Amino acid sequence: MAAGIYIGSTSGYSGKNMVVMGIGLRLQKEGFDVGYMKPVGAVPEERDGVLGDQDAFFVQDILGQDAPPEFVSPVVVTQDFKVRAFSGQFDDLMPSIKHGYEQLAKDKDAMVVAGSGSMYSGRYCNIDGMRVAKALGLQIIVIDRLDKELNYDYLVVLKDVLGDSLAGVILNDIPSSFMNEVDGLIKPFLERNDIKVLGVIPKDPLMGAIKVSDLAERLGGRVISCASKSEKVVENFLIGTMQVENFMTHFRKNKNSAVIVGGDRSDVQLVALEGNCPCLVLTGNLYPNDIILTRSEVLNIPIVVVRDDTYTVAKKMEAILSRHKLRDVIKIRQGAQLVSSSIDFDYIKERMGLESK
Numbered sequence: 157m158a159a160g161i162y163i164g165s166t167s168g169y170s171g172k173n174m175v176v177m178g179i180g181l182r183l184q185k186e187g188f189d190v191g192y193m194k195p196v197g198a199v200p201e202e203r204d205g206v207l208g209d210q211d212a213f214f215v216q217d218i219l220g221q222d223a224p225p226e227f228v229s230p231v232v233v234t235q236d237f238k239v240r241a242f243s244g245q246f247d248d249l250m251p252s253i254k255h256g257y258e259q260l261a262k263d264k265d266a267m268v269v270a271g272s273g274s275m276y277s278g279r280y281c282n283i284d285g286m287r288v289a290k291a292l293g294l295q296i297i298v299i300d301r302l303d304k305e306l307n308y309d310y311l312v313v314l315k316d317v318l319g320d321s322l323a324g325v326i327l328n329d330i331p332s333s334f335m336n337e338v339d340g341l342i343k344p345f346l347e348r349n350d351i352k353v354l355g356v357i358p359k360d361p362l363m364g365a366i367k368v369s370d371l372a373e374r375l376g377g378r379v380i381s382c383a384s385k386s387e388k389v390v391e392n393f394l395i396g397t398m399q400v401e402n403f404m405t406h407f408r409k410n411k412n413s414a415v416i417v418g419g420d421r422s423d424v425q426l427v428a429l430e431g432n433c434p435c436l437v438l439t440g441n442l443y444p445n446d447i448i449l450t451r452s453e454v455l456n457i458p459i460v461v462v463r464d465d466t467y468t469v470a471k472k473m474e475a476i477l478s479r480h481k482l483r484d485v486i487k488i489r490q491g492a493q494l495v496s497s498s499i500d501f502d503y504i505k506e507r508m509g510l511e512s513k
Contacts, residue, residue: 161323166307437473
């Protein structure tokens with residue numbers, strides 16, 4: 157039977173896919189035959205008439221696999237599933253998860269198993285990460301992504317509960333300004349509590365980036381000029397509600413930012429275009445004047461028009477950029493590289509019981 161590792165996290169959107177793909181690709185590169193499983197699928201998707209999980213299909217594609225969805229994601233959380241689960245009308249789901257794992261693992265060297273949500277997500281139907289990892293007898297890696305602060309209390313509690321099953325933790329999305337605190341305070345604190353820090357993955361703007369075309373779709377807007385350039389990438393955003401002079405000061409510091417501005421503010425629109433922003437997002441369903449449209453085409457900068465007001469668009473942008481899924485090949489390569497260079501692979505292989513090839 158394959159050596160296995162379970163990748164969980166302290167919350168959703170922590171970078172599990174990135175770490176799973178990074179570990180999977182690295183093990184494949186080292187010559188191991190790697191299997192992949194996501195026991196609980198949270199985003200239902202059908203392929204060839206079979207229900208699976210969107211992330212699981214995506215990760216399988218990247219790892220070059222096509223195992224049956226009923227083994228890879230034996231539990232898929234649809235609305236119907238939730239209704240039955242909350243009203244207690246479901247059987248024990250663990251046997252189907254164990255069966256899927258056994259089928260996938262039987263001819264593999266290593267299995268990488270991805271969690272869904274946090275380590276306690278799925279507790280309402282007894283298939284949370286804690287139970288799944290234990291039932292499959294797997295060592296566990298927990299990712300904690302910095303969101304204002306790290307969940308160090310959660311990690312210590314997990315260590316109390318999991319004991320030796322916790323192989324270690326990965327701290328993700330750490331900006332350079334916070335590295336000293338991580339190295340000087342948080343890592344020593346965790347290691348005093350017998351929690352191995354397997355790696356610290358630095359914040360990389362590209363990982364949260366999104367293409368202009370995807371952004372327009374997510375904001376419910378449309379690209380009205382220079383659509384051929386909507387493959388451009390947005391890493392951040394600026395709101396152009398201030399005076400032009402103030403806006404210019406902010407804009408110089410934030411080059412790769414989409415500019416969200418009212419459709420009637422042609423002064424700010426022009427400054428943003430001339431400063432080569434990746435795209436303009438015009439709010440209030442107002443279309444720009446001809447001068448702005450012409451400059452947009454000449455400078456190859458797409459313009460997106462959306463119905464919502466500036467404040468609503470800014471809130472949506474914040475959510476999109478913090479939760480955007482890892483989907484582009486460039487980002488996968490970048491993510492796999494970040495994981496590869498940031499975490500202690502030898503230790504992970506040792507905990508999995510993998511002999512180097």
